[in-house]
Amino acid sequence: MHSFGYRANALATFAVTILVIMCAMASFSDTFNTPSPTARVEVLNINWFQKQLHGNDEVSMTLNISADLQSLFTWNTKQVFVFVAAEYETPKNSLNQISLWDGIIPSKENAKFSIHTSNKYRFIDQGSNLKGKEFNLTLHWHVMPKTGKMFADKIVMTGYRLPEDYR
Numbered sequence: 001m002h003s004f005g006y007r008a009n010a011l012a013t014f015a016v017t018i019l020v021i022m023c024a025m026a027s028f029s030d031t032f033n034t035p036s037p038t039a040r041v042e043v044l045n046i047n048w049f050q051k052q053l054h055g056n057d058e059v060s061m062t063l064n065i066s067a068d069l070q071s072l073f074t075w076n077t078k079q080v081f082v083f084v085a086a087e088y089e090t091p092k093n094s095l096n097q098i099s100l101w102d103g104i105i106p107s108k109e110n111a112k113f114s115i116h117t118s119n120k121y122r123f124i125d126q127g128s129n130l131k132g133k134e135f136n137l138t139l140h141w142h143v144m145p146k147t148g149k150m151f152a153d154k155i156v157m158t159g160y161r162l163p164e165d166y167r
């Protein structure tokens, strides 16, 4: 005759087995989900653009960040970390990346948004001249799944330029 303890144990083993199978299926099914997020960032205003006392250029801008990241959400998605960065070249570095804004998207319902904001982090270049500088704005995302590997990707938006003069 099976004791209660034995049956409880068998049940627990069964539950763990099912859980392992479900986790494996979750990560597997994610492999076949090809998301198609969209993003658009508009520079609405250059609030100010100046050279600091110690010589670094700094710019403050107002952005309109619109994105639809709903396709990143599957039932296996815990949350999505998103950030917008300015990327540009200088004689010293082929890629300078400055994060301007970031956020955490907790659910699919919050994944389609339009945010009107000035840069949350300072846009400062170490030493070089940003006058008339061409830059790209990129929207990066990191998808944190409930189970399985994290993945990241980005959308590059090209053709932005800083003003020729300080203001």
Ligand SMILES: *[C@@H]1O[C@H](CO)[C@@H](O)[C@H](O)[C@H]1NC(C)=O
Residues within 6 Å of the ligand: 040, 042, 044, 064, 065, 066, 114, 116
């Ligand atoms: C921001 O961009 C969205 C999408 O392009 C647009 O619908 C909205 O009116 C814009 N908001 C502002 C303040 O420009």
Ligand SMILES: *[C@@H]1O[C@H](CO)[C@@H](O)[C@H](O)[C@H]1NC(C)=O
Residues within 6 Å of the ligand: 087, 088, 089, 134, 135, 136, 156, 158, 159
């Ligand atoms: C902007 O992105 C395009 C395409 O990825 C790239 O060819 C170009 O060099 C980038 N421009 C800057 C200023 O980083």
